[in-house]
Amino acid sequence: MSLGKAMTVALPHIRVKETAAIVLAALALAVSQAAAQQGGAAAPTPRPKQKKASELIYKQExxxxxxxxxxxxxxxxxxxxxxxxxxxxxxxxxxxxxxxxxxxxxxxxxxxxxxxxxxxxxxxxxxSSVYGDFVSQRTGKVVRAGVSTKIDSAPSGTVYRGxxxxxxxxxxxxxxxxxxxxxxxxxxxxxxxxxxxxxxxxxxxxxxxxxxxxxxx
Known part of the structure; x- marks a missing residue:
């Protein structure tokens, strides 16, 4: 039996698995590096989809x-x-x-x-004396809704309506x-x-x- 054949026969089965794992890891690294070179950094992991307000409402009895x-x-x-x-x-x-x-x-x-x-x-x-709308003095229509008298100033020509x-x-x-x-x-x-x-x-x-x-x- 030649020396090459003897070495081939002597390799344990576990060494074959380790070699395959190393090869796969090297391939994955190469693909990642190629993607980074072409498109910059790898794309970030997508964030979980934000729930709509209606999905946060629980049913009240x-x-x-x-x-x-x-x-x-x-x-x-x-x-x-x-x-x-x-x-x-x-x-x-x-x-x-x-x-x-x-x-x-x-x-x-x-x-x-x-x-x-x-x-x-x-x-x-x-x-309310604090929360309400600013409405037109002339027409009564809402000019600015959802205001607070603590922080908002009335636009010219408007009055506060609680x-x-x-x-x-x-x-x-x-x-x-x-x-x-x-x-x-x-x-x-x-x-x-x-x-x-x-x-x-x-x-x-x-x-x-x-x-x-x-x-x-």
Whole structure:
């Protein structure tokens, strides 16, 4: 047997696999270098597709009204509990749930402050003194929408018109309250507690100045 044949026969099977792996790695490196030379750096890994706002909305259970409990409501036995974590508001009569409703609270932590409050004002046709639109004095049409009087100046020829807050029930001195508003399915307000219109109207009809309200997790 010649020396060449002897060496060929003596190569272990594992050495063949190692050689193949080295060859494949070298080929991959060559392809990568060629791509870099032709088109610059290799293309970055694509980012995950950003979800649409509608895909971030979770389904809220509709309001539930327990008429048997609600009809027992009096100014003395009625209270409200708001759960920020559950995004629900509860009208309680003697501690029993009369209404269980979805809400939308402050879009950032702390905007709807937790704590114990009492209804300090009721205004069926309230308008915000901070958030609203600048409208033309001549035509009444909106010139600039979604403004804040804290940071925006009125363009010439316009006046401020506050955002409507029907069935407003004030909780804090700085303007946080409960009222009719849009519920997108997640916390989205500037701090107030938004409710469906008919539910806000019912809450409004059952509470008085001094009704206790607890805002919790």
């Amino acid at each position: 509709p309001p539930r009204i327990f008429e048997r409990v609600l009809e027992k409501s009096t100014p003395a036995n009625t209270s409200i509990v708001v759960s920020l974590g559950k995004q629900r508001a509860y009208l309680l009569v003697d501690g029993e749930t009369a209404i269980d409703s979805p809400i939308s609270s402050g879009k950032r932590a702390g905007m709807t402050p937790k704590g114990s409050y009492k209804i300090s004002e009721k205004d069926a046709d309230h308008r 955002a409507p807050m029907r069935w407003f029930m004030r909780l804090t001195n700085d303007g946080v309250g409960m009222h009719t508003g849009i519920l997108p399915g997640y916390p989205a307000s500037h701090g107030c507690i938004r409710m469906p219109d008919e539910i806000a109207k019912t809450f409004y009809s059952k509470v008085v100045i001094g009704t206790p309200v607890t805002v919790t997790d």
